[in-house]
Amino acid sequence: MRFLFVVTCLLLLVPFALKAEIYNDQPANASIKFVKNLNQWDKNILFRANIPGGFLFIKSSSLHYVFYDTKAVSRIHAHTSEHSNAKQASNAPSSRQIQAHGFEVHFEGANRTPFMETSGESTDKKNFFLGNDPSRWASEVPGFNQITYKNIYPGIDLKLYTQHATLKYDFIVSPKADASKIKLRYEGADHIKLQEGFLQIQTSVNTVTETKPYSYQLLSGKQQQIPSEFTLQGNILRFDFPKGYDTSLPLVIDPVLVFSTYSGSFTDNWGFTATFDEAGNLYSGGIEFGNRFPATTGSFQFTFAGEIDVALLKYSPDGKRLLYATYLGGSATDLPHSMIVNANNELIVMGTTGSSNFPFSADAFDKSFNGGSKIEPLRTDPVNDGGITYEEGSDLFITKFNAAGNGLVGSSYVGGSGNDGINTINDLTRSYGDQFRGEVHIDESGNIYIASTTYSEDFPLINPAQGNLSGGQDAIVCKFNPSLSALLWSTYFGGSGADAASGVRVGKSGSIYIGGGTSSPDLQVQPNTIKPTFTDAEDGYIAKFTNNVLAASTYIGTNTNDIVALIDLDALENVYVMGITFGDYPLSGDVYNNPGSSQFIHAMSNDFTKTIFSTVIGSGRNTPDLSPTAFQVSNCGYIYLSGWGGLNGRDVSDMPTTSDALRRTTNSDDFYLMIMDTQAAAVLYGTYFGSTQGTNHVDGGTSRFDKKGIIYHAACACRDNSSFPTTPGAWSQRNNGNNTDITGTNDGCNNVAFKFDLDIAIDPPIELCYGENITLQAFGGIQYEWTPATGLSDPFAATPIASPDQTTTYTVSITDALGCVRQKSVRVEVSEPIPVDFDLTISSECGKPATVRFVNNSIEGDRILWILGNGDTLTSTPDSYNYDIKGGTYEVVLTVFKGLCKESLAKTIQVENNKPPPNVITPNGDQFNETFIAPNIGSKLEIYNRWGKPIYQSDSYQNTWGQEVPNGVYYYLITSPQGTRCKGWIHVLF
Numbered sequence: 001m002r003f004l005f006v007v008t009c010l011l012l013l014v015p016f017a018l019k020a021e022i023y024n025d026q027p028a029n030a031s032i033k034f035v036k037n038l039n040q041w042d043k044n045i046l047f048r049a050n051i052p053g054g055f056l057f058i059k060s061s062s063l064h065y066v067f068y069d070t071k072a073v074s075r076i077h078a079h080t081s082e083h084s085n086a087k088q089a090s091n092a093p094s095s096r097q098i099q100a101h102g103f104e105v106h107f108e109g110a111n112r113t114p115f116m117e118t119s120g121e122s123t124d125k126k127n128f129f130l131g132n133d134p135s136r137w138a139s140e141v142p143g144f145n146q147i148t149y150k151n152i153y154p155g156i157d158l159k160l161y162t163q164h165a166t167l168k169y170d171f172i173v174s175p176k177a178d179a180s181k182i183k184l185r186y187e188g189a190d191h192i193k194l195q196e197g198f199l200q201i202q203t204s205v206n207t208v209t210e211t212k213p214y215s216y217q218l219l220s221g222k223q224q225q226i227p228s229e230f231t232l233q234g235n236i237l238r239f240d241f242p243k244g245y246d247t248s249l250p251l252v253i254d255p256v257l258v259f260s261t262y263s264g265s266f267t268d269n270w271g272f273t274a275t276f277d278e279a280g281n282l283y284s285g286g287i288e289f290g291n292r293f294p295a296t297t298g299s300f301q302f303t304f305a306g307e308i309d310v311a312l313l314k315y316s317p318d319g320k321r322l323l324y325a326t327y328l329g330g331s332a333t334d335l336p337h338s339m340i341v342n343a344n345n346e347l348i349v350m351g352t353t354g355s356s357n358f359p360f361s362a363d364a365f366d367k368s369f370n371g372g373s374k375i376e377p378l379r380t381d382p383v384n385d386g387g388i389t390y391e392e393g394s395d396l397f398i399t400k401f402n403a404a405g406n407g408l409v410g411s412s413y414v415g416g417s418g419n420d421g422i423n424t425i426n427d428l429t430r431s432y433g434d435q436f437r438g439e440v441h442i443d444e445s446g447n448i449y450i451a452s453t454t455y456s457e458d459f460p461l462i463n464p465a466q467g468n469l470s471g472g473q474d475a476i477v478c479k480f481n482p483s484l485s486a487l488l489w490s491t492y493f494g495g496s497g498a499d500a501a502s503g504v505r506v507g508k509s510g511s512i513y514i515g516g517g518t519s520s521p522d523l524q525v526q527p528n529t530i531k532p533t534f535t536d537a538e539d540g541y542i543a544k545f546t547n548n549v550l551a552a553s554t555y556i557g558t559n560t561n562d563i564v565a566l567i568d569l570d571a572l573e574n575v576y577v578m579g580i581t582f583g584d585y586p587l588s589g590d591v592y593n594n595p596g597s598s599q600f601i602h603a604m605s606n607d608f609t610k611t612i613f614s615t616v617i618g619s620g621r622n623t624p625d626l627s628p629t630a631f632q633v634s635n636c637g638y639i640y641l642s643g644w645g646g647l648n649g650r651d652v653s654d655m656p657t658t659s660d661a662l663r664r665t666t667n668s669d670d671f672y673l674m675i676m677d678t679q680a681a682a683v684l685y686g687t688y689f690g691s692t693q694g695t696n697h698v699d700g701g702t703s704r705f706d707k708k709g710i711i712y713h714a715a716c717a718c719r720d721n722s723s724f725p726t727t728p729g730a731w732s733q734r735n736n737g738n739n740t741d742i743t744g745t746n747d748g749c750n751n752v753a754f755k756f757d758l759d760i761a762i763d764p765p766i767e768l769c770y771g772e773n774i775t776l777q778a779f780g781g782i783q784y785e786w787t788p789a790t791g792l793s794d795p796f797a798a799t800p801i802a803s804p805d806q807t808t809t810y811t812v813s814i815t816d817a818l819g820c821v822r823q824k825s826v827r828v829e830v831s832e833p834i835p836v837d838f839d840l841t842i843s844s845e846c847g848k849p850a851t852v853r854f855v856n857n858s859i860e861g862d863r864i865l866w867i868l869g870n871g872d873t874l875t876s877t878p879d880s881y882n883y884d885i886k887g888g889t890y891e892v893v894l895t896v897f898k899g900l901c902k903e904s905l906a907k908t909i910q911v912e913n914n915k916p917p918p919n920v921i922t923p924n925g926d927q928f929n930e931t932f933i934a935p936n937i938g939s940k941l942e943i944y945n946r947w948g949k950p951i952y953q954s955d956s957y958q959n960t961w962g963q964e965v966p967n968g969v970y971y972y973l974i975t976s977p978q979g980t981r982c983k984g985w986i987h988v989l990f
Contacts, residue, residue, distance in 0.1 A: 032049050032050070032051060032162040032167055033049060033050075033122060033143035033144065033145070034047040034048070034049050034058065034118070034143060034144045034145075034146075034147050034160065035047060035048050035049065035126060035141060035142075035143045036118075036141055036142050036143070036144070037138075038138035038139075038141050039135065039136055039138055040128035040130060040136060040137070040138040040141065041057075041292075042295065044059055044060075044295075045057045045058070045059060045064075045295060046058050046059060046060060046116060047116075047144075047147060049167075050290070051065075051167055053067050053068065053070045053205075053206060054066050054067035054068060054100075055290060055293050055295075056167070057295040058147065058160070060112060060113060060114065060116075061106065061107050061110055061111075061112050061114075062104050062105055062106045062107060063104070063105045063160075064102065064103075064104045064105075064295045064297075065102060065103055065104070065105070065208070066100060066101070066102035066293060066294070066295060066296060067100065067101055067102070067203060067205050067206050067208075068098055068099070068100040068101075068205060068290075068293075068302075069098055069099040069100070069205045072098045072099065073098060073289065073304060073387075097301040097302070097303065098301060098302055098303070098304055099204060099205050099299070099301055100205065100296075100299070100300050100301065100302055101188075101190075101203035101204045101205045101206075101298065101299045101300070102188055102203075102295065102296045102297045102298065102300070103186060103187060103188035103189040103201065103203060103297055103298075104186075104187045104188055104297050105184050105185070105186055105187075106184070106185040106186075106187060107152055107153075107158075107182075107183070107184065108183035108184070108185045108236065109153070109181065109183055110152050110153055111149075111151055111152055111153065114149045114150055114151055114152050115149075115150040115151070116147060116148070116149060116150070117147070117148040117150055118142075118144040118146065118147055118148075119144060119145065119146045119148075120144050120145025120146050120161075121142050121143070121144055121145075122142065122143045122144070122145070123321065124143075124321070124322040124323060124324060124325060125139075125140045125141060125142060125324055125325075125406070126138075126141040126143065126324070126325045126326070126327070127139045127140070127141065127324060127325070127326040127327070127405055127406045128141065128291070128326075128327050129326070129327065129328045129329075129359040129399075129408065129411075130291060130292060130309060130327060130328075130329055130330070130359070131330055131331065131357045131359065132330065132357040132358060132359055132360060133357075134359075137359065139406035139407060140406050145161060145162060146159065146160065146161040146162075147159070147160045147161075148160070153177070153178075153181040153182060154177060154178070154181065155173065155174040155175075155176065155177025155178075156171055156172065156173050156174065156177050156179070156181065156182065157171070157172040157174075158170070158171055158172075159172060168254070168255075169255065170252055170253065170254050171239070171252070171253040172250065172251075172252055172253075173250060173251040173252070173253065174250055175247065175248050175249055175250060176247060176248070179239060179241070179245075179251060179253070180238070182238065182239055182253075183236055183237070183238055184236070184237040184238075185235055185236050185237075186201065186235045186236075186237065187235070187297055188297030188298045189201045189202060189203055189235075190202045190203055190204060190299075192232065192235060192237075193232070194230055194232050197212040197229055197230065198210065198211055198212060199230050199232070199237065199255075203299070204299040210230075210255045211255055212228075212229065212230070212255070213228045213229065213230065213239060213253050213254060213255045214228075214254045214255070215227075215228035215239075215241070215245070215251060215252060215253045215254065216251075216252055216254070217245060217246060217249045217250065217251055217252070218249070218250070219249070226241060226243075226245045226251065227241065227242050227243050228240065228241050228242075228253060229242065239253055270286050270287050271284065271285075271286045271714040271715050272285055272286050272287065272335065272336050272337065272433075272436065272700050272701035272714055273285040273286075273336050273337060273338050273339050273349075273700075273701035273702050273703065273714050274339070274702075274703045274704065274712040274713050274714040275339040275340050275341055275347075275703075275704050275712055276341065276704060276706050276710070276712040277341040277345050278343070278345075279317065279345075280317035280710070281314055281315065281316060281317055281323065281345075282314070282315040282317070282319070282712050283312065283313070283314050283315075283339055283341060283347055283712070284312070284313045284315070284714055285310065285311070285312050285336035285339050285349060285351075285701065285714065286310075286311050286313075286336070286714065287308045287309065287310060287311060287334070287335055287336070288308065288309055288310075288311035288327065289304070289307055289308050290307055291307075291309045291327050291329075292307060292309070292331070293307060303389065304387045308329070308333060308334065308335075309327050309328060309329030309334055310327065310328040310329050310334050310335065310336045310349065310351060311325065311326075311327055312325070312326040312327075312328065312336070312339075312347065312349065312401075312405070313325050313326075314326075314347075314405060323405075324404065324405040324406070326401065326405045326406070328349070328359065328399060329353070329355060329358065329359075330353060330354075330355020330356065330357040330358040330359070331355050331356070331357055332353070332354035332355040332356070332390065332391060332392065333352075333353070333354040333355070333388060333389060333390050333391075333394075334351065334352070334353045334354070334355055334358065334397075335351050335352050335353075335388070335436055335700070336349050336350070336351040336701060337350055337351045337352065337421070337436050337437065337438045337439075337440075337452075337700065337701045337702070338350045338351075338438060338439045338440045338450075338701055338702040339440065339702075340440050340441060340442055340704070342442050342446055342482075343446070344403060344446075345403040346400055346401060346402060346403055346409055347400070347401045347405065348398065348399070348400045348401075348440055348442065348448060349397075349398070349399045349400075349401075349440070350396065350397070350398050350438065350439070350440035350450050350452075351396070351397055351421070352390075352394045352395065352396055352397065352420070352421035352422055352436070353369070353394065353395055353396075353397045353413070354371070354389075354390035354391060354392055354393065354394050354395075355369065356369040356371070356392065357369075358395075358397055358411075358413065359399070359408065359411055360411045360412055360413065361408050361409070361410045361411045361412070361483075361484065361485075363410070363483065363485040364410065364411060364412035364413070364484060364485065365412040365414070365480065365484055365485055365486055365487050366412050366413040366414060366415075366460070367412070367413065368413060369392075369395055369413055370393075370395050370413065370415045370416055370417055370420075370456070371392040371393035371394070371395065371417070372390075372392075372393025372394060372395075372415075372417060372418045372419035372420070372455060372456070373393050373418075373419060374389070374390065374391055374392070374393065375389070375390045375393060375394060375419050375422055375424065376388065376389050376390075377390075377422050377423075377424055377435040377436070378435065390419070390422070393418070393419045394415075394419045394420055394421055394422050395413045395414065395415035395420050395421065396413070396414040396415050396420045396421040396438075396450065396452055397411065397412065397413055397414065398410075398411070398412055398414060398440065398448060398450060398480065398484055399411040399412075399484075400448070400482075400483075400484055409482075409483060409484075410482075410483045410484030410485060411484065412480075412484045412485075414450070414460070414478065414487075415454065415456055415459065415460075416454065416456025416457065416458040416459040416460065417456055417457070417458055418454060418455030418456035418457065418458075418459075419454075419455045419456070420452070420453070420454045420455070420456055420459065420476075421438060421452050421453060421454070422435055422436070422453065423435050423436075423437060423438075423453045423473070423500040424473070425473055425498040425500065425519070427498065427517075427519050427537055427538045427561070428498055428499075428500045428516075428517040428518075428519065428538060428563065430517075430561070430563055430580060430624070431565075431580070431624070431627035431628075432627060432700075433627065433700030433701070434502075434627075434700070435700060436700030436701055437452075437500070437502040437516075437565075437700065437701070437702070438450065438451055438452035438453065438501060438502060439451050439452075439501075439502065439503050439504045439702050440504075441504050441505060441506055442506075443506045443510075445482070446482035447479055447480065447481060447482060447488065448479070448480040448481075448482065448484065449477065449478065449479050449480075449504050449506055449512060450476075450477070450478050450480075450504065451475065451476070451477045451501035451502070451503060451504035451514045451516070452475070452476055452500075452501055453473055453474070453475060453476065453499075453500045453501060454469070454473070454474060454475075454476045454492070455469075455472060455473055456469070457469045459476055459490070459492065460487055460490060461490050461491065461492070462487050462488060462489050462490050463489055463491075463548045464489075464490060464491035464492060464548075465491040465493070465545055465548060465549050465550040466491050466492040466493055466494070466524070466550070467491075467492070468492065469492055469494070470492065470494045470495050470496055470499075470520070471494050471495060471496050471497050471498055471499065471520060472498060473494070473498040473499060473500065474492045474493060474494030474499050475492070475493040475494055475499045475500055475501035475514065475516055475518075476490065476491070476492055476493070476501065477490065477491060477493065477501060477504060477512060477514050477545065478490040479512070489548055491545070491548075493514065493523075493543055493550075493553075494518070494520055494523070495518065495520025495521065495522040495523045495524075496520055496521070496522050497518060497519035497520035497521065498518070498519045498520070499516065499517070499518045499519075499520055499523075499541075500516045500517050500518075501514045501515070501516040502515060502516040502517070502563075502564065502565055502566065503515045503516070503564070503565070503566050503567040503568075503702075504567075505567055505568060505569050507569055507573040507606065508573060509546070509573060510546070510547075511544050511545065511546045511551065511573075511606070512544070512545045512546075513542065513543070513544050513545075513567060513569065513575060513606075514542070514543050514545075514567075515540065515541065515542045515543070515556075515564040515566075515567040515577055516540070516541060516563070516564055517538055517539070517540055517541070517562075517563035517564060518534075518538065518539055518540075518541050518555075519537060519538045520534070521534040522534075523541060523553060523555070524550055524553055525541075525553050525554055525555060526552055526553065526554070526608070528609050529552065529553070529554035529555075529607075529608040529609055530554055530556075530604055530608055530609065530610070530611055531554050531555040531556060531557065532554065532555070533555065534555055535555075535557070535558070535559045536557075536558075536559055536560050536561060536562075536583075537561055538557075538561045538562065538563065539555040539556060539557040539561075539562050540555065540556035540557050540562045540563050540564030540577065540579050541553060541554065541555050541556055541564065542554055542556055542564060542567065542575060542577055542604075542608060544575075544606060544607070544608070551607075552606075552607045552608050552609075553608065554604075554608040556577060556579065556602060557579075557581060557583065557585075558581055558582075558583025558584055558585055558586075559583055560581070560582045560583035561581070561582040561583070562579060562580070562581045562582070562583065562585075562600075563579050563580055564577045564578075564579040565578055565579045565580065565627075565628040565631075566578045566579075566628050566630070566631035566641075566702075567631070568631055568632050568633045569606075569633070570603075570633045570635075570637060571635050571636075571637075571820075573606050574603055574604065574605060574606060574612060575603070575604050575605075575606050575608070576601065576602070576603045576604075576631070576633045576639070577600075577601070577602050577604075578599070578600070578601050578628050578631040578641055579599075579600055579602075579628070580598055580599055580600070580624040580626070580628070581598050581599075581600050581616070581624075582598065582623075582624070585598075585600040585614065585616050586614060587614060587615055587616070588611045588612075588613050588614040588615075589611075589612070589613030589614070589615075589679060589680070590679070590681060591613050591614070591615035591679065591680040591681065592615060592617070592676065592677075592680055592681060592682050592683055593615045593616050593617065594616060594617050594618050594619070594620050594656060595616075595620055596616075596618075596620040596621065596622045597616040597617055597618030597619060597620050597621075597622075597625070598616065598618055598621075598622065598623055598624040598625065599616060599617050599618045599624065599625065599626055599628070599643070600614065600615070600616050601614065601615055601616075601617070601639060601641070601676075601680060602614040603633075603679075603680075612679070613679050613680050615680045617655075617656065617674065617676075617683075618655060619651070619653065619654035619655060620654070621651075621654070623650075624650060625643075625645050625650055625651065625652050625654075625655060625672075626643030626644065626645050626650070626652065626655075626672060627643055627644055627645065627650070628641065628642075628643045629642050629643050629644060629671075629702070629703050629713065630642045630702070630703040630704055630705055630711055630713060631705075632704070632705035632706075632707070632709075634707055634708075634709060635707055635819075635820060635821070636678065636820035636821065636822060637678035637679070637820075638675055638676065638677065638678060638684070638709065639674075639675070639676040639677075639678075639680060640673075640674070640675055640676075640705045640709055640711065641673075641674050641676075642671060642672065642673045642674070642703065642705075642711055642713060643671070643672055644670065644671045644672070644690075644715070645668070645669070645670070645672070651668045652666055652668055652669065652670050652672055652688070653666050653668045655672050655674075655686065655688070656674070656683050656686045657686040657687055657688065658683060658684070658685050658686050658687070660685065661685070661686060661687035661688070662687045662688070662689060663687055663688040663689060664687070664688070665688065666688040669690070670688045670689060670690040671688065671689045671690045671713070671715065672686070672687070672688055672689070673685070673686070673687050673689055673711065674686045674687075675709065690715075701714060765826070765827040765828070765829045766826060766827070766828045766829065767829050767831070767900070768802075768804070768828050768829065768830050768831070769830075769831050769900065769901035769902070770805070770830055770831050770832065770833045770834070770901065770903070771805075771833070771903070772803075773801050773802060773803040774801070774802055774828065775799050775800070775801050775802070776792075776799065776800055776801075776802050776810060776812070776826065776828075777798070777799050778798050778799070778812045778814055778824065779798060779814075780814055780816065780822075781798075781814035781815050781816050781822075782815060782816065783796075783814075783815040784796060784797065784798050784812055784813070784814055784815075785812065785813045786800055786810050786811070786812045787810070787811050787812075787813075788808065788810070790804065790808065791803050791804035791805065791808065792810070802828055804828055804830055805830065806830055807827070807828065807829045807830045808827075808828050808830070809825055809826070809827045809828075810825065810826055810827075810828060811823055811824070811825040812824050812825075831898075831899070831901050833903065834858075834860055834861060834896050834898050834901060834902070834903035835858060835859065835860060835903075836858050836894055836895075836896045836903045836904065836905040837857035837858055837905065838854065838855060838856050838857055838858065838894045838905065838907070839854075839855040839857065840852055840853070840854060840855075840892060840907060840909055841853045841855075842909065842911060842978070844911075844912055844914050844976070844978060844979075844980040845914065845980065846914055846916060846974075846980060846981065846982030846983075847885075847914060847915070847916050847982070848885065848914055849882040849883055849884060849885040849914065850882065850883050850885075850887060850911045850912060850914055851880050851881070851882055852880065852881050852882075852883060852909065852911070853879065853880045854866070854877050854878055854879070854880070854881065855877075856877040856894065858894070858896045860896065860898060861896035861897055861898045862897050862898055862899065863875065863896075863897045864876070864877065864894060864895065864896050864897070865894075865895045865897070866878075866892070866893070866894055867891075867892070867893040867895075868881065868890065868892055869889075869890030869891045869892055869893075869909075870883065870884070870888075870890055883911045884911075885913070885914050885915050886913050886915055887910075887911040887912045887913040887914065887936075888911055889908065889909075889910055889911075890908070890909050890911060891906055891907070891908050892906065892907050892908075892909060893905070893906045894906075910978075912935070912936050912976050912977070912978050912980060913935040913936050914935065914980065914982075915935055916935070916982060916984060917932065917933055917934055917935055917972075917974070917982075917984070917986075918933065919984060919985060919986050919987060920986070920987045920989060921962045921986060921987075921988055921989070922988075922989050922990065923962045923963040923964075923965075923988065923990065924990050930962060930963065931959050931960055931961060931962040931963065932959070932961045932962045932972070932986055933959050934957050934959060934974050935974070935976070935982070936976045936977060937957070937958060937959065938956045938957070938958075938977050939956075939957050939974050939975060939976045939977060940953075940954070940955050940956070940957065940974070940975040941953065941954045941957035941961065941972065941973075941974055942972065942973040942974075943961060943970050943971070943972055943986075944970065944971045944972075944973075945968070945970060945971075946968065946969055946970070946971070948971075951965070951970070957974075962986075962988060965988055966988070967988055967989055967990055968987070968988060969985050969986070969987050969988075970985065970986050970987075970988065971983070971984070971985050971986075972984060972985070972986055
């Protein structure tokens with residue numbers, strides 16, 4: 001199991017196949033970024049930074065701080081996502097107005113146009129499409145870790161930077177410059193005071209503290225602290241140095257800003273939708289608060305809905321890099337519902353907007369906001385409106401970005417004079433976030449399809465299958481050209497009740513399929529379909545359109561309430577649906593099932609007349625456990641699904657899990673992921689996923705599986721900044737949700753993106769000793785491809801020989817005769833190399849066997865074995881060993897055993913013949929004993945007569961001496977090639 005994560009709240013991306021990645025929109029190690037103003041904000045703002053509980057606006061001669069009541073923002077989300085808790089909601093204060101407060105720090109008497117030096121530019125860039133004035137759009141906007149005002153006062157620089165996620169500033173005073181010139185005038189605070197040397201700035205929403213300044217000079221390369229303190233006269237702050245300082249050296253004045261009431265993340269964002277591209281990049285769509293926040297001084301109020309925009313984040317496949325962040329919206333509420341990426345890596349977003357100035361392209365199909373009546377989709381009682389308000393009604397929007405995310409390919413409103421895109425019928429909103437369902441899809445030509453909901457009697461129609469709004473709320477389906485400049489086809493679908501579309505697919509035949517929920521008893525349903533009759537307050541439905549007309553439709557469900565949440569098509573264009581039921585959903589086929597459960601999966605022919613199979617999965621408690629979030633049928637018929645539970649009275653416990661699950665237990669508030677075999681015959685994988693202490697949910701919208709079974713998921717992780725699983729190197733490994741009070745209670749949420757990659761089958765790991773090999777085996781296909789190819793004899797063989805030098809997981813893609821590809825993985829666990837080393841030293845003495853001394857330098861192992869090369873073996877290391885006096889060539893092998901593995905090292909030694917030579921030779925020509933034979937060829941030989949006179953010498957004696965010398969006794973001195981000396985006498989006889 002491999003997984004990787006980055007946490008940023010509200011958005012969660014997931015791929016499904018034994019690997020998971022999670023992402024956050026701000027890295028924990030550089031959480032405050034100074035983002036340059038390229039005309040996306042008011043011109044007097046040079047840079048802007050998100051800080052705990054607010055924003056910092058950097059101007060040429062001032063720093064402007066604005067803070068807001070983060071607890072009020074937290075309550076909006078808490079009451080919204082937990083609206084089943086009526087008591088909590090009824091006691092909540094109104095979320096219509098949120099208190100905020102700004103104050104400005106002016107540099108009195110300073111340079112009004114200092115040079116702004118930047119450093120630490122971030123690799124990711126931001127794009128802002130805010131409002132419908134293209135001159136105010138900004139692309140490739142950089143952010144920086146540090147900004148320096150050069151010569152803000154004569155000879156004095158001001159440096160702003162982040163240290164340990166804390167905002168810091170330094171005044172750097174050059175030699176001979178006058179530090180008394182620094183004057184900071186505070187405007188807009190309720191009260192400022194000095195308390196025990198600390199500066200406290202009080203506002204209506206928080207207290208900001210500046211710690212006692214730490215000032216220093218460098219003397220001989222070391223910091224020498226200079227006593228310093230604040231002085232405050234009215235609202236003017238200065239720095240004083242009671243003992244003075246050396247004006248010939250630079251001086252650094254270094255206070256620290258502490259936002260004492262708040263800590264953590266820097267903006268609230270909620271997660272709605274996620275998707276992917278073919279390279280495995282992850283796209284998350286949510287809403288982010290505060291991109292257009294005003295730089296105002298004093299106390300003021302604002303509405304949450306008026307400060308939220310669509311936030312679109314693209315991450316690298318490994319989750320370690322944020323590739324871009326793009327912000328989209330107008331002056332009112334804008335929400336993303338669904339996203340998809342086309343073959344050109346262009347992101348397409350469908351959502352709803354209440355903004356009359358939403359960004360649109362020059363050739364957009366519809367450039368006008370049509371609006372409707374005021375709508376509060378998440379209102380739960382007269383007090384709590386849920387924070388999401390469309391004051392002037394809602395339209396759908398579709399926006400298509402270029403591959404870099406820094407330009408619009410197309411963007412258009414879609415709607416009529418009523419509210420569009422928002423499902424507000426209680427019977428059709430059985431799960432939190434159902435208000436913001438609907439889906440965008442594409443065909444092979446790049447045409448764009450959406451399915452959603454409308455209240456508009458004048459919704460734009462082209463060759464409709466149904467030309468009139470039949471009830472108060474109908475489903476709609478539309479087809480646009482790739483540039484969004486033309487509506488190619490659209491229709492209502494509905495009856496006399498309420499209808500909503502939550503999913504759309506386009507078959508290879510060109511037919512369009514939609515699914516959702518209905519309370520209409522009079523849908524245009526054919527009599528021979530699997531459920532031709534409406535039976536209760538609400539049913540699910542599925543409909544098929546071919547050549548602009550309704551080709552087939554059917555109800556889906558039981559005799560109680562049912563809703564189709566998600567749909568997909570298999571390779572044969574059979575239709576699969578997933579939904580929730582409050583009845584006893586019928587089973588069909590030899591399927592895995594959990595009796596009494598309320599999540600159903602139903603597969604049927606594309607004319608809806610034949611059930612292929614149907615089943616239910618869940619806890620068996622006869623109540624829905626999940627809010628469905630993603631659903632797919634792979635090309636080979638495997639069924640992938642995901643959902644979450646924990647709110648709305650739902651409990652995700654007791655879902656089926658498998659032995660190889662990432663998590664088999666839950667705190668009842670988690671995501672759940674499942675793979676089912678073809679025909680729903682078995683559960684291949686089931687796991688929980690999410691925070692073990694906080695809460696997890698989705699705020700609406702679609703997430704997606706790719707055809708490889710990888711899920712890309714949007715989510716919101718709340719109330720805990722550490723227990724949501726993350727992986728090393730992820731963009732952010734913390735929930736930086738900003739709603740943490742001074743007691744340490746974190747109610748904040750942040751956008752999580754997790755990528756979860758699940759192999760369908762994993763063999764038990766194979767243990768392999770270092771240096772060995774093993775034959776891998778696959779079967780059942782006509783083509784095989786193993787990855788990685790490293791260490792394989794043939795990556796395209798069914799049975800390659802694997803010789804990896806480190807632990808490796810090999811995955812084989814097995815293609816069968818029908819072209820379906822299954823993947824199977826096996827982990828080959830390679831033991832660490834066993835270090836083996838030894839030294840040998842040989843000592844020789846003439847007439848005695850050579851002595852070999854052993855030193856075992858190996859530091860690991862359970863046992864050893866010496867093979868000495870002469871037939872002897874030892875199981876321990878001897879101090880010494882005597883070989884035969886005649887010597888010889890021996891291979892000494894040391895083997896070290898560790899567990900089931902072993903490693904050997906061999907060394908060859910030459911042991912010399914230490915036997916003394918014979919002392920008589922007879923060089924008489926009979927070819928026997930003719931010459932003096934030295935023990936070792938190549939020795940140095942010296943021969944002396946009886947008077948000590950040398951008569952023969954050879955530095956490499958070859959056994960040739962002894963002839964043509966007189967009879968008598970001679971004396972020899974032999975020095976062997978290894979230096980052993982041997983001396984004696986030799987008698988020559990004829």
